Amino acid sequence: MASAEPMEAPICLVENKNEELMVNQQALRILSSISNPVMVVAIAGLYRTGKSYLMNRLAGKNTGFSLGSTVQSHTKGIWMWCVPHPSKPDHALVLLDTEGLGDVEKGDSKNDSWIFALAILLSSTFVYNSVSTINHQALEQMQYVTELTELIKVKSSPDALGGEDSAEFVGFFPDFVWTVRDFTLELELDGHPITSDQYLENALKLSKGLGKLLETYVKTISSGAIPCLENAVLALAETENPAAIQKATNHYVEQMVLKVDFPTETLQDLLNLHTDCEKEAISIFMKHSFKDDTHKFQKELVQILESKKDDFIHQNEEESTKYCQTKLEDLSQTLTEAISQGTFSVPGGYRLYRKEREKMMNNYHQVPRKGVKADEVLQRFLQSLAMTEESILQTDQALTEQEKAMEGRGGWSMMT
Template sequence: MDSSIRMKAPLCLIENSPEEKLRVNPDALKILSAITQPVVVVAIVGLYRTGKSYLMNKLVGVQNGFALGNTVQSMTKGIWMWCIPHPTKKDHTLVLLDTEGLGDVEKGDSKNDIQIFSLAVLLSSTLVYNSLGTINQDAIEKLQFVKQITELIKVKSEENDDEEAELSRHFPTFIWAVRDFSLKLELEGEAITEDEYLENALKPKYPEKTLKIQDMNQRKNCLRMYFRARKCFTFERPSAEVSVLQNMETVTDKQLNPRFVRQSEAFCRYIYNEAGVKCLDEIHPITGKYLGSLAKTYTETINSSNMVCMENAVMSVSEIENKAAVKEAAQHYEDKIKERVDFPTETMETFMELSGQCEKEALQMFMKKSFKDKDQLFQKELAEILQEKKKEFLKTNEAESRNRCEALIKKLAGDFEKALEQGTYTVPGGHQTFADEMKRIEDEYNKEPNKGVQEKQVLQEYLKSKEVIGVTILQSDNVLTEKEKELEAEKTKMKAEDMERKVKEEMESQVKQKNEAEIRTIHENLQQLMEKMEKESMLRKMQLERIISEKSREQNQYMNQSLTRHADMYQAQIDDLLEEKSRLQGPSWYTPIVDTLKRVAAEIIPGALQVGGEFLSQMVSGYSEKLSKTNVKETSKKK
């Protein structure tokens, strides 16, 4: 999103109709589709009439934006969106989502609440849960939607034995905002932080003597399981004056409790500095365009009463975006060739070098925009398209060269052709004059620059076209003896053979230059793909390390409470994560990629792959050695 673009007011993203059907607003999608920057998505959920919209307005820096309301009636319906340039992250956009209040008595049942809550979880990178008073049993009971979320959301399409653990890898950071908080932050006489207050409140109670305690422990465990990264903010009551509370849209900070103002500022600073970018598949930052596609996919799935599969939604978005990436990259290649290549090029090498530069840029563009390109199907599609476009431009290059060369010969041989028609050379001594004219045409032709890749071939064709006429003129020239005629004929034959040899060598050279360029193309495809996958592998390892650290924290808390059953469950998850991480250490992650790309190259450029096969093998070995050294360094650092 350009820094000069800013929504003047919020807009409904997902409308909640009276028939309890959710619908994505096309106008909101248009705004999101124009945002090409990574987005930080902060959604707020909570019971209605708890001041959610006020916090969202503070993040925008306005008093009046998201509707606050001053009655017992819920003001926000559906999910409202406000996109602004990110206050602290350059070239990022902050997307704020204010959701319809949960527990609205006017709605009658909680099905719609679960849907709104689920959409907030699916779309956000940071989820703020807003509640009043304290984090007690009643507050946790009201957060029933976390327990029910698996009714609507799953991560993978196939059956998964540990769906809860998978969900925890994809859920947003969780912030509990406790409003009108009046307690001292103390535990057993010792001062504690807001985060410690939250963690203590989420500790399960044992022994589980009653079903109510079991149910409460399950809710707490769900919160801890799904939301690995958690944060807490407490806010005192904004004012003791009822009239101030009823007019929060118009009062100034000076009219509010100073501590409440400071707490609100601390909350905003945290969101600005710590709230992360929304990612797909854990590591791929998304733009507004992606976010809009996800919002549409998730909403339509929920409306159809089907379970939202995050993997399917991501694959659906990736297919759309990968197609767009192929189209954009192919167009870039075509545009840049037309811009940079002055047809005809002097040599084949010149064209192939320029084409290689354009291909490299097109590939970089594709790599930047594509993601989850399974089996490199879209990269293969791009390679095929570029190969076809290159062939067309090669034909254009040859045609332009041929046209220029033929026009030049026509110009140089104009008088000569007229003389032939008039029989000027069929006279005694005419053969020498004929030979001199042919040499003149050839010399002047060779002096002319910028004839292109068909230079020798067109000249050879012209000279060959005059061979029969030359023989006729030679045989009819009475000035020459039979011996001289034989010598001239032999000389002409040798020259023709020499010319034919040169043309053949030139054509072979051009084929070689094409093959060498195609090898460089395969090399570039492999190199860029390997670099991208290596970067993604490193990001995945970092992400896994964060998750392992967070899981270990949870495990330690259970161990400190002597809850071995829960601790063992987390250990099993940690073991799975460590195994996944180890797979990213060796060649197993890139070997299938290399094999796939070789198959693609064999289909598109058969000859080039055979010529460059050894070179590519050396390249792959080089990557293997590089990654091996990197992994050794990482292991040494940890020791």
């Protein structure tokens, strides 16, 4: 179990003092520190029916949850014990032992109902513990289950309690297991023998976000209001999904930095890497997201990734520009020095200049991985030479005309 604090024994998770429920922050920190998938089994039932003993057996221990030998209830509130899952590696099993129902020492049974409701809301498997057979008396004791219709709301809007909307939230309620202790009848079903172990088969299922849900439920109950499943789920979604977005975004940025070799030869090369990293990021988001049925948070993630992509495109362009400018400065050094030294200020100098410029451009075209700004940087460089090029041309033309004139005059003198 990946927990910051090893649990050698159970700890009180929800304290029931003076008919008020309060979350034990130390226990909450332990619960929140678990990074592995969590399966939660809660047990409820009449006091002094052996609930704590059963939970100790589920933990694979003989002792742990307090056992009582008198008519006085030992377990107050809800006690928690986090142990490694016995059959699923890298999974944690969270056992919740609840205060016994129907304790005669309690003057008000309202807290019984709230303890029962919290056990239902927090667990992925809910065990109701009773003794002897499932008879009329046992059914009467299950009145707390029917009372949950008044203690838990599925939807916050009164007009949104239709079958379709309510069915959407069925998945948030736990599997129900009724454990009958000291069973007196034959273990037989449809003429076939069964074992007590079959009561617990397929019992443990994943439940996530239990620490935040617990705080939400207890805070609501303590305020005197009725806990609403929809509101609690939405509150959890508002907490969990931004964190999932951040994890996905961080992965995208890390992978892009790792995979992109700036500058890329083409824009499409960069976009292909973006597509791959985006898929990975969305997959991570889906793994860590919670109840994003409308894809609100996933759309937000996509927008963030688009913005990050634009940043990488901009960086790719800057890297290409910087690299190409550096290469051009090196390759044009001979041409620039020749211009400064007046090498082309001679008759026919423009032809010499064009030849040297062509040589420089061919060398530039041979440079690999110049990136998306290669042509743009070259064109800007050539434009910067435009005035110099025009000056060389005019000088060449003037000197050539002068040379021709000189030759013309020299030829006339010889004829005369």
